[in-house]
Amino acid sequence: MQNHEILEQLQNVLIARKGVDVDQSYVASLYNQGIDHILKKVCEESSEVIIAAKGTDSVALTKEVADLWFHCMVMLVDKNIDVNDVLTELSRRFGTSGLEEKASRTVKT
Numbered sequence: 001m002q003n004h005e006i007l008e009q010l011q012n013v014l015i016a017r018k019g020v021d022v023d024q025s026y027v028a029s030l031y032n033q034g035i036d037h038i039l040k041k042v043c044e045e046s047s048e049v050i051i052a053a054k055g056t057d058s059v060a061l062t063k064e065v066a067d068l069w070f071h072c073m074v075m076l077v078d079k080n081i082d083v084n085d086v087l088t089e090l091s092r093r094f095g096t097s098g099l100e101e102k103a104s105r106t107v108k109t
Helices: 003-017 026-031 033-053 060-077 083-094 098-106
Strands: none
Touching: 003 026, 003 060, 003 083, 026 033, 026 060, 033 060, 083 098
């Protein structure tokens, strides 16, 4: 499997897990517990990324980021958002100054 295909393939697996018995799948158990539980997992994984980033173990940080991305993917699938929509948004932003992009999202009053 090529690295650039992994997010789409993961998404397909996560979608398939929606219909699986919760006793047979961790992902199915996440969906069964609802969006609040999924969001708590995203928050927990975010905290673990921050803690790992403060350390010096790059392998640990890599693994924590993978956990965060995984749980973000679960969240996206739960919300019926295609990973390609996120990739398209990142692609749209590429080549744009971060300051300009952020300003374009700021509500002007």
